[in-house]
Structure formats: C-alpha cells, structure tokens
Amino acid sequence: MEPIKIFDLTRQARALKDEIDQALWSTLETGQFILGPHLEAFEAAFSDYLGCRYAIGVGSGTGALSLAYQAMELTPGKKILTTPVTYVATAMAAAIHGGVPEFVDIRPEEGRIDLEKLHDHLTQAKRHGTLQDYVAIAPVHLYGHPEDMARLTAVSDEFGVPIVEDACQAHGGWFPLKDRPKVMAGTAGAMGCFSFYPTKNLGAYGDGGMVVTNDLELAQRVRMLRNYGQKEARHQHFLIAANNRLDEIQAAWLKIKLPHLDTYNRRRREIAAYYSSEFAELPLTLPPKDREGEYSVSHLYVVQTDRRDALQEYLSSHGIGTAIHYPIPIHLQPAFEYLGHSKGTFPNAETFAQRVLSLPMYPELTDAEVEYVASTVKNFF
Numbered sequence: 001m002e003p004i005k006i007f008d009l010t011r012q013a014r015a016l017k018d019e020i021d022q023a024l025w026s027t028l029e030t031g032q033f034i035l036g037p038h039l040e041a042f043e044a045a046f047s048d049y050l051g052c053r054y055a056i057g058v059g060s061g062t063g064a065l066s067l068a069y070q071a072m073e074l075t076p077g078k079k080i081l082t083t084p085v086t087y088v089a090t091a092m093a094a095a096i097h098g099g100v101p102e103f104v105d106i107r108p109e110e111g112r113i114d115l116e117k118l119h120d121h122l123t124q125a126k127r128h129g130t131l132q133d134y135v136a137i138a139p140v141h142l143y144g145h146p147e148d149m150a151r152l153t154a155v156s157d158e159f160g161v162p163i164v165e166d167a168c169q170a171h172g173g174w175f176p177l178k179d180r181p182k183v184m185a186g187t188a189g190a191m192g193c194f195s196f197y198p199t200k201n202l203g204a205y206g207d208g209g210m211v212v213t214n215d216l217e218l219a220q221r222v223r224m225l226r227n228y229g230q231k232e233a234r235h236q237h238f239l240i241a242a243n244n245r246l247d248e249i250q251a252a253w254l255k256i257k258l259p260h261l262d263t264y265n266r267r268r269r270e271i272a273a274y275y276s277s278e279f280a281e282l283p284l285t286l287p288p289k290d291r292e293g294e295y296s297v298s299h300l301y302v303v304q305t306d307r308r309d310a311l312q313e314y315l316s317s318h319g320i321g322t323a324i325h326y327p328i329p330i331h332l333q334p335a336f337e338y339l340g341h342s343k344g345t346f347p348n349a350e351t352f353a354q355r356v357l358s359l360p361m362y363p364e365l366t367d368a369e370v371e372y373v374a375s376t377v378k379n380f381f
C-alpha cells in the first residue's frame with residue numbers, strides 16, 4: 001500500500017479537473033479578478049445553502065473572524081469569550097484589534113467548551129458589573145462537531161452576550177435550535193465565520209473565508225471592512241479597514257465545489273463511523289457521537305490516548321500520516337503570554353493537547369485505505 005497522507009488534496013482536484021479548468025477560464029475571460037460576478041454568485045449560493053440572508057466573501061477564516069468581531073464593535077480592552085482548544089485564529093482575530101480573548105476550559109472527553117463553566121464565568125462577570133465588556137461568545141464547532149447551540153444560545157440570551165460562531169471546521173453541519181429542527185452551523189448566532197483553507201470540508205485552492213449573518217447592518221459593515229472602509233463608491237472611506245477580500249478565481253472554484261459538499265460530508269461521516277465501530281473495544285477516547293437531531297461533518301477524526309506519541313510513531317512507521325490538532329492550547333502560546341496564564345490554568349485543555357491524534361480523514365480515502373488505517377491502529381493496541 002502507498003503511504004496514506006493525513007490530507008491529500010490532489011485527488012479531489014483531479015476529480016474536478018474539467019470544471020476547475022472551465023471556472024478558471026471563465027474568470028480569466030472576464031478580466032475582472034476582484035469583487036466581480038463570480039464572488040457575487042458564490043456569496044448568493046453559499047447564503048442559499050445555509051438558509052441565511054447575507055454572505056460576505058473575505059480573504060481567510062481569520063479575516064472572517066477579525067471582521068466579524070470588528071463589526072460587533074470589538075475595541076481595545078473589550079472581550080471575546082472562547083475556548084483554549086481551537087485553531088489559534090479564533091483568539092488571534094480578537095487580539096489583533098487589541099481585544100482580549102478570554103478562555104473557558106473544555107470538557108475533557110470531547111474538547112468542546114464546558115458550558116457550565118461558561119455560565120459560571122458570565123455569572124461572575126455579572127456580579128462584578130463587567131458584562132458590558134463582553135462583545136461576543138465565540139463557540140467553535142471543533143473538528144466538525146457542533147457545539148451544543150441550544151444550551152449556548154440560552155446562556156447568550158440570559159446574559160445578553162451575542163454569539164459569533166467559528167464554523168471554520170463545520171461547513172454543512174447542522175443542529176436543532178429552539179423550534180427549528182435544522183439550523184445550519186454558522187447561522188445560529190449574530191454572525192458566523194467560515195474558512196476555505198484548502199483542507200477544510202469546503203476548501204479553496206488558496207486562502208478564503210466567509211462571514212454570514214441575517215443582520216443587514218452587520219453585513220453592510222463587514223462589506224465595508226473588507227474593502228478599505230468603502231461603501232459602493234470608490235475613494236470614499238468611512239471606516240479604518242484593510243483589504244480582506246475573496247478573489248474571483250477562488251470564488252469561481254468554490255462555487256463549483258459547493259454542490260459537492262453534502263456528498264463529501266456523507267463520505268466523511270461514513271469513514272468516521274467505520275473508524276469508530278472498529279475502535280469501539282480499544283482503550284481510546286473516540287470523537288463525540290451526534291446529539292439528538294445533530295449532524296456533524298467530521299472535519300477531522302481525532303482520537304485521544306495517553307500513548308499518543310507512541311501511536312503516532314507506530315502509524316508513521318506503517319506509512320500512515322497523522323497530525324496533532326492542536327499541540328499547544330492557546331493560553332500557553334508565547335504570543336499570548338501577556339495574558340498572564342500559566343500551566344495549570346486550563347487543565348482539561350492542557351491534558352487534551354497531550355492526548356489528541358488526528359487520523360487520515362478526507363472524502364477521497366478509499367475503503368482499502370480506511371481499512372488499513374483502522375487495522376493498523378488495532379494492531380498497535
């Protein structure tokens with residue numbers, strides 16, 4: 001068997017070659033590469049797919065979070081409440097505006113935020129009269145598993161702190177919320193943020209991102225923020241802002257890929273279900289099962305074990321690529337030293353970081369490859 005990479009992006013690209021070539025040339029022939037018809041068409045298709053009003057294409061997932069926070073009026077000293085177990089961008093996007101990422105520890109068995117601790121945290125803030133410092137709660141649908149949005153929304157409503165969903169790992173996932181059986185990840189809060197980083201469930205061939213919202217005013221602000229603070233007319237700038245746009249070629253390619261997303265996600269779920277059934281008897285903590293009515297999208301398949309490093313080495317020696325998402329919880333990153341955290345501040349996050357291992361997960365894995373990965377993991381134990 002050929003080595004199996006943790007991600008292989010060439011297979012999907014090859015399968016879509018004709019459509020990708022066509023989209024590229026249809027863009028080149030317009031001669032318009034920024035803020036043109038392909039972006040407009042992809043934004044419309046993406047908001048349609050999610051069932052929300054506005055979708056604004058931006059330069060990356062980090063850009064999406066940064067602009068969403070800014071649109072919510074994150075100013076220096078104001079806070080974003082999130083988890084230390086996520087890609088660093090969730091917190092970084094706040095810090096670059098002088099905002100303060102504040103963390104709540106996770107539930108160790110699954111890596112998502114501990115909602116009781118979140119509730120306690122905001123209860124304390126209310127007691128201290130500091131609730132108005134919180135611009136948003138930024139939940140992360142880690143590895144494609146939705147946060148418990150029913151409970152999270154209840155906390156958000158109770159304290160009046162809005163939600164900015166980091167849906168960068170959850171394109172196409174959904175959950176029930178209030179009286180709606182199917183709310184798409186990214187559309188439950190005031191704003192939702194997506195990344196189209198190449199390995200994502202919907203991935204570009206370069207960087208890309210999207211902010212989604214049902215709020216016209218927020219949408220208008222993000223449209224200005226992505227484009228030097230301009231409204232429609234050029235050379236009139238109303239906000240201090242950089243250039244943070246999704247380009248025409250990426251938009252054209254993403255529009256080609258969007259209709260395949262549900263099929264890709266079904267295959268991811270099939271692979272995840274197979275891994276989980278094969279690993280049921282092993283001394284591993286497996287990814288969380290879907291809650292009632294929930295549809296996770298297996299962006300990554302992450303197991304936990306105290307023998308993580310040995311398992312990783314064993315798999316590597318048998319030609320299987322793995323990765324660690326993420327080896328250092330955000331509160332211990334050197335860049336965030338100024339926040340004053342130290343080892344032991346968020347013990348669950350720290351233990352989690354030492355135990356997680358991501359196995360190969362992408363829709364184009366063959367059955368034989370998936371079986372080989374599963375049997376090699378079993379052989380290790």
Ligand SMILES: Cc1ncc(COP(=O)(O)O)c(C=O)c1O
Nearest residue numbers: 060061062087089090168195197
């Ligand atoms: C949870 C999460 N948030 C934010 C990002 C940032 O996205 P990007 O790499 O497109 O800036 C990513 C992906 O890298 C992510 O996984």
